[in-house]
Amino acid sequence: MGETSTEFTQRERIPVGIFNSAELACREVADAIEALIRERDGADMPTVLGLATGSTPVGLYRELIRRHREGGLSFARVITFNLDEYYGLGGDHPESYRRFMQEQLFDHVDIEPENTHVPDGLVEREEVYGACRAYEEAIREAGGIDFQILGIGRTGHIGFNEPGSGPESRTRLVTLDSLTRRDAARDFLGEENVPRHAITMGIGTILEAKRIYLLAWGEAKAGVISQSVEEAPTDTVPAGFLQVHQDCRILVDHAAAAQLTRVRHPWLVGPVDWTPEMIRRAVLWLARKTGKALLKLVDEDYAENGMADLLTEQGSAYELNINIFNTPQHTITGWPGGKPEADDSHRPERADPFPKRVLVLSPEPMDDVYCMGGTLHRLANQGHELTVACQTSGSLAVPDPDLRRAVELLDEVARGQGGEKEAAFAASLRRQLVAKGQFGEDSRDLRYLKALIRRGEARASGRLLEVDADRLRFLDLPFYEQGRYRRFQPGKADVSIMAELLREIRPHQVFATGATHDPLSVHAICFLVLCQALDLCREEAWTRDCRIWLYRGPGAEWEAHEIDMAVPLSPDEFENKIQGIYQHQTQRSQSPSLDKGSSSNTWNLASLINRSAADTYDQLGLAEYEAIECFRKWVPDSWRD
Ligand code: GLP
Secondary structure (H helix, E strand, O other): OOOOOOHHHOOOOOOEEEEOOHHHHHHHHHHHHHHHHHHHHHOOOOEEEEEOOOOOOHHHHHHHHHHHHHHOOOOOOEEEEEOEEEOOOOOOOOOOHHHHHHHHOHHHOOOOHHHEEOOOOOOOHHHHHHHHHHHHHHHHHOOOOOEEEEOOOOOOOEOOEOOOOOOOOOOEEEEOOHHHHHHHOOOOOOHHHOOOEEEEOOHHHHHOOOEEEEEEOOHHHHHHHHHHHHOOOOOOOHHHHHHHOOOEEEEEEOOOOOOOHHHHOHHHOOOOOOOHHHHHHHHHHHHHHHOOOHHHOOHHHHHHOOOHHHHHHHOOHHHHHHHHHHHHHOOEOOOOOOOOOOOOOOOOOOOOOOOOEEEEEEOOOOHHHHHHHHHHHHHHHOOOEEEEEEOOOOHHHOOHHHHHHHHHHHHHHHHHOOOHHHHHHHHHHHHHHHHHOOOOOOOHHHHHHHHHHHHHHHHHHHHHOOOOHHHEEEOOOHHHHOOOOOOOOOOHHHHHHHHHHHHHHOOOEEEEEOOOOOOOOHHHHHHHHHHHHHHHOOOOHHHHHOEEEEEOOOOOOOOHHHOOEEEEEOHHHHHHHHHHHHOOHHHOOOOOOOOOOOOOOHHHHHHHHHHHHHHHHHHOOOOOOOEEEEEEEEOOHHHOO
């Protein structure tokens, strides 16, 4: 896909290519790298690549490995320099960038080990400056970087150049931003294990590369991408400094492009095709922008905000307002499973059948109550046949102090009451805990205990929401049990467990998360597994009477125009939901916040989100509620005729 500039891209200061998938974008980058290597090989010259780590370039590295194996692409004359490394980690640490590069690329191609450079994370403090200068010198000696690959962090960092890094910065030791550390917490099995410092190439170093490709996938990156591309560069979004480079491109998928003006508010930059969906989006945006209720918008509001042509097309603000007003109004319901024996022509969910067989999927325990606790309570309370399935055990997210408490409890019980066998088991758990140390992986027993802790929390939470323990299912999908964050490999076993559950329940409604912004996240993988299971079931009769509702996932909510069902909560119901979340004690400090710089913890973030959805409806001039949970209707492609 080319990056021709048009009126729609007028605000973009770096050429951006939007791709249908990360895979397609990676293929294009691989094409460019392959062409360069072949050209250089032909001229008997080395190719110098600047490489990045993180989830983003993984697809690119897989594609390069494939070309090496199947297309004879050789890396024998390639020299690489990585952007950064955590300070304090040796190359064999599972989260070190050296190890990452070995596993993701170097071990699978014919590159000479001495031609691969990653900053050394174990350099003595007093030698860091010298090592950084030597790194720069080595780049220069190699002839400079021909082709630099970049990802981008949610703080807008490239490499580890956090906000505050200027365009002149060079390779150096930096302190990591708290959001960056929080983002890495899962990889390191706890924020306390994430190093506080890193060594990174500077922005100045990066800008010297001859050609730069920055890649970004998923909606979590959408905000920083639009800031980097459309706003004047400042120290607060270091990637913005790429605007001064003469040969820089940004490659994104649709989700990461979502906040660019041409995608988000195309009517501000050019003529748009006013489909009903586009009208809904634009008018809801206009109400938010002007701070006016929908029915109070006047012709001038439309005209002054790039929507004059819509007015001409539709007549007047009055008609537009009324048409649009009905849509969000009809999303509101206190009957998420449908209201039995009621006229359902303007309700989001059908009245029949009643009761419904409802399957609620929670990627990890707590996602269900966190994102739809009030709705869950209503479904249970309104008499539906509810099953709540936790897809993964969630064991990886249990902090060690909570594990230690459980081990000690078991130990004490064993000493007080248990026989020899129990005491031996408890003692063995204690030993395993000691052996694991701070960075080690949990043994099978420890992980199992962590899973049990989370089951207990899920049951306690369910009790408050009137979801009996026998309605809860723990699928413990194998991809999670066998994996580590970012290294999950979902497979057939996961899909068949999921499909089996669907076939057993034959649901009339499925509630699941559609949070796919980070393709390597547990949420996205669980959704992928669900999609594949739904595909397997597509011919089965129950699918014709099944509706799928997506909740947005922890840390965010659907935007007004995306909402198909809004379930309001009274103050009491809302409080009950919050109490339900509190039962997940081990999750008290993990924050899935998507907001840059947000200091919210998991618990108060949930209430902020539900309250702000209620504020949105209130501000649009609909009813005023304490809190709202929102859902989007979704049909798998394979189910469409
Ligand atoms: C880390 C790395 C960056 C990378 C960023 C985004 O902070 N130092 O180089 O771009 O993470 O990571 P991901 O690609 O996993 O989103």
